[in-house]
Amino acid sequence: VREVDYIRYRDRFAKAAKARRTVSDDEIPKHEVFVYLYDLTKADSEEAELIQIFHGTVDGPRDIISSPQWSPDSERVTFCFFDQQTSHVEIRQAIWSEAVQAAEKSKRRSGKKAAPGQGDDKKNGKEEDGKDGEEEKGKGGGSERRPVQHEAQVVYRFLHFGGPNTPSMVSPFYAHDSRHILFVSEQTGYRHVHMLDPVYQSVEPLTAGRFEVYVDGHSKDHRRLFVRTTKDHSARTHVYVIDVQKKEFQRVVPADGTYSNVAVSDDGKRVLANYVTFGRALELVRVDPAKKPVLKTVTDSHPKLVHRLVRFKPEFFSYPNRHGQTIHGWVVKPPNFKKTDRRPLLVYVYGGPLGTRKIVVDGSYSRDGFLFAHYMAQRHGYLCVVIDPRGVSGYGGLFENANYEQVGKPQVEDLVDGVKYWIEQGGVDPKRVGIHGWSFGGFQTQMCLYTAPDVFQVGIAGAGPTEWENYNAWYTSGTIGPSRPGKADLKKFSLRPLAKNLKGKLLLIHGVEDTNVLFQDTIAIYRELLKAGKETHVELFIDPTGGHGLGGDVKPLNKYRKYEEFLLRTLGKGA
Template sequence: MVLRAHVAALLSATVLALGSASTAPAFAAAEPLTLERLFRAQPYRGEAARDAAFSASGRYVAYRWNPHGEPGLDLYVHDTRTGQTQRLTSPGAMTPFDGPDEQARFARKLQQRHQDWQDRQAQEEAQAAYLRGEPVDLTQWERAALDKLKAQAQAKHQRDEAQKAADKADAEQEKKAMAALAARRAGKAPATTPAPATPAAPTPAPAASAPELKKDDWEWRDELKKQQQKNKLKPEDLYPGVAQFVWAQEAEELVFQYRGALFRWQAGQDKPQLLMGMNRGLRVLAYGPGDQSLFVQDETRVLRLRFKGLSVQTLNRELVHADDVDKKYKIAQTTVSRDGRWMALLAQAPLGEEGKPPPKAGRQVEIMGYDQRFATAKKVDREVSDDKRQVLPTALYIRAVPAEGAAPAAQPEPVFTHKGGDVWFEMSPVVWSRDGQRYTFATWERERELLRVYLGNADEKAKPEVVIERRGDVGHEVVNVLRPHFTPDGQTLVTVLDDGGWRQPYALDLKARQLRALLKGDFEAHQVLGYTRDSRHGFVLANKDDWAAMNVYRFGVADGTMQALGAAGDYHRNAAVSEDGRQAVAVAGHWAAPPELKRLTLGAPAKVLTQSHDPAWAGLMRTRVPERFSFKNRHGDLLQAYVFKPKGWQATDRRPAVAYVYGGPLNDRHSVELDSYQPTAYQFSMYMAERHGYVMVTLDTRGHSNYGRRFSDANWEAPGVPQTEDLEDLHRYMVQNLGVDGARVGLNGWSFGGFQTQHTLFTRPDLYAAGIAGAGPTEWENYNSWYSGRTIGAVDRSKPTLRKYSLLPLAKNLKKPLLLVHGMMDPNVLYQDTVNVYRALLESGKETLVDLFLDPEGEHGMGGAVKTAGWHRKYEAFWLQHLGRAP
């Protein structure tokens, strides 16, 4: 009944209603902390707001979001003047477009998801009770499902039998009628001529008229498995919400895309209006000049949609290869200048003969599935370091946008090309200056170690010039944040570099052609959010004041002075700044206050705009917050960490402890972040400290991103080595300062951290007492080349040179217990990486030291047969077995 009410409310809601849609049990603070409640089937954490953007005036901010438990991401608009928030879309609001049948399907699937959550939670708690020795009926869920299946099958059988009987009666009647017709034509009058009867609708047969279906229990279980597999929830089963939106250049209005259709909303309207319902998957690019038109793109064409009369004009013909018209380009990216006069078309062409697509780069590897009677193989694409590459030829065209009604002009020559082939080539999106007079982009060529930033003029024929070039001395983590752009006045080109060892914005004066750093200090600031209209101030996300928290800062373009807009201690993500520079929004929070979308104004308290999570979660986390600490390693680097200490902890204790590590470069992420509740590093650590008196530490070693080039480049051509040194220094620090028994310290990590755990146990075999290594890439020559060639070491596409970093030759050194964990259908880090280490350990006589914990259907984040609570139940048992209990 509660669920039906929730679905009904979901179908009719059109305005913002802050509240939890959770149907799962809440966690009372007085209850003991259990893994089943901590890792609840329905997550406590909801989806954060995405894609926040201000209207041109800064009065309105729109974002995609939904409250806890609701599916999809709907569109909301917050009025900063009145403080009111309007919900523009919801399942109910979109019913006129989808139709009631489609929305009813969405509602049924939503109900199924909630029921799945409830059943799984009940089963988790029942299993825990059973293991405690309590009387529990563990078969009740299967029995209920089988009873339902049998009832459905019997009802279908009855319908089928009734239909057969009706069909048989119709056939007999038809036979008699045809016999009478034949007799009449032969001149033989029938003995009696029955009056024609009106066929009656088949009457459902009574239950007793159809025999009961008889099957063995194993057959019913097979049928149940088939039904569950057929009805398994897929992403497209649930209401999707809004895919994207774009604000007008001047007016207080926007256009958004929902399931391929375009809708328009203007400030003051109660609901959006359908603009184009062709369901073609058009992607909105931008409003045109004066907000009278809209630029959109399908797979290959750029179209201009005029609001008046809804006329549509194709702005580009299909692009063709300059040497062979049979080889057609395909538009990969289109950028229209703000004034609507110019567009940049980035296109790619096939490499194969006769214009046919070339074979995919890399190879396909088989991943075995075990959910059928016999194992089946699924093929997944994979490109490793020694695979030949197939980079498509690239061409950049600068084209004048045709006037309304004008015929398309002749195809110009591209202003920039790259021939592609067996190379590593990356190109950033093209960005126009605000006045539409210039454009810029950047390229990176890995083999040549060549980074270039280009500047071009609005001209169909003029080639862009290289204005910034770096060869060789380029940080491995700067390439992925290259986004050259212009200040609003068009006088300065800004791009992120790490010339000083930190990813920060640099400004190129376009008149003087002088390059200078915009900020001062040792910190990361690689996300430029925008500028004030006069170009005197800019906005960035930076960890200037706290390594564990990115804040929104306003900085002076001339002198680099910085002011924080957000609260100290909050980690800020998904930030946006209004064009007038007076306010910003960001998803911000910290361990004791889970992240929400907040409106930020310099010198004023933040205003919370969303309520994304189950309220019970905040209470659970607020009372259990770790302590942060830092220490210097043997090289003088300051390492960041946090620790969960148990109640009654003293520095003189000799407690068991576990250290969690990741250790690898990963764009802008590391483990010690004030809004990160990573299941193992944070939540399980919290649990082990509270329930078992363990000291639980999470450390950011060298190798991590967002600590400058010295950290992120430390891993290059020495994967695992600097991290192991830091973990050795951590062990010493823990013994001296955290009240732990040095002989009872475990090590744990996932993905790169799984590799790192094994590397440490194999190269410092006497240091840590036991280890858990999850999904570790133990053979870097078999990992994805986009990562390994950027962060591990130089590659050679003629041979697997990264094999020199394999862990297999080191495995024989293991001395302490090791649990290897992996999802067997992992397409990211292949399950074979764990199997091969396991084999090497067995071959070296380590049978009594190594164990396997596998999820037959799990992928890189597991999620198959092994659920999060059970996953960590295994961890709990392993640590208690090998590290013992606290005194």
């Protein structure tokens, strides 16, 4: 594994420290993975054979093998393997009775049951069969005992052509009949639950539509599947139950909002979840799906100050981008906002894939997207919006995979379209548009200022990975594009060649001790801006002891004071 240097300024003299990482052009070390079956009822006597049902090679950063799952009758086991190089997902199945038969057959072949008189020959060191004798010698003499080979059969294979995070969510398991297999895939364009009949190797979706479904658990009898879904609203995840036998899909929670960390009782009659919605703080709630849905709050875990801070409710909005796709966001309007105003517009963006997470979520009380937005709206009269452009998770495979080999470009289109949308709504000064973001959002902020400088006049970019060739291979190989060992193929996505296009004002922020996105990336882009004669357009604000989210000498209050001062100096106050 590669080790890269970064500098620590905590002592009298600066010291170099090292961070371990595998980057895009590094050779990925290969390793083998195995899946075995073993009869624990015979473990004490060591009579059971170790049965190998899978042997594969992991040679890609995103190769995945799921945890094997037993059928309710303990007769079958299923798992899946994703090969990143081919993009194929294989769902496999092994049948226990057939594996046991294979083990018995192996015993007979190896002469496990000795023929009459064979035992005396063995005592004298003589073997009736040289090969079998060596195997017995190994087993009896402490040498390696070879497992029985019984390969799990591929019962379904499909090509994954969606978001980079979905293969880790396939995770097949059995339905109540111990025959059909349930799994998640993006074959319909969105993450949905599918049911596989291994006998015919045929698949049918149990859920469908332009929304996402995430499996949280099932009843002990596997008849009911509990999921979270964005079916009712793109910014909300509600708990639904799927009756596997009847193939019915029904909502079980009465209140709109965002449910997370869902836990289901074995009998499927009780559901616990964290619940939040704008205007209400997050708490643990309980629902009894078998009864009339009533939301019962279990905890009361926040002081009065928190309840005062979350009383503000942003407004959700959506607009069509230039390709006819719907883009979602929320807006925080200043007091007495009118369409005849000429207010500064401040956009907050992340823009990258986050598994099942995104930014435009009901009850997301983030510092950047919620608290700072309300502060700038209430105190300084800004119109503040949060937008999820293409590239973000939670809106289907096309959106999550939008970055691949064109990182940042779809987001710029959608964000430009979003600015135009709000200008058309009225109340916005098109000459005072700012954007800010952190991590991927720091990259995206710079991308907007370099490629759409006439739309975005001001940007605050925090810890942006501007040199994708230097970032973690696990992330870049699925999100940014392919690369070859020893070849810096991702160098073409560097922001340095674009820096010369900066026209507005840019504030770069980074923690010197960041081992996620290296501080050297920000220094590289800062140098490029200086060489392009942009010294009056760019400012650098660093945390000498901070990491990826800062947390060193620059505290959150320091950070937002800097934000506020920079924005007021460059965009001015609202009307």
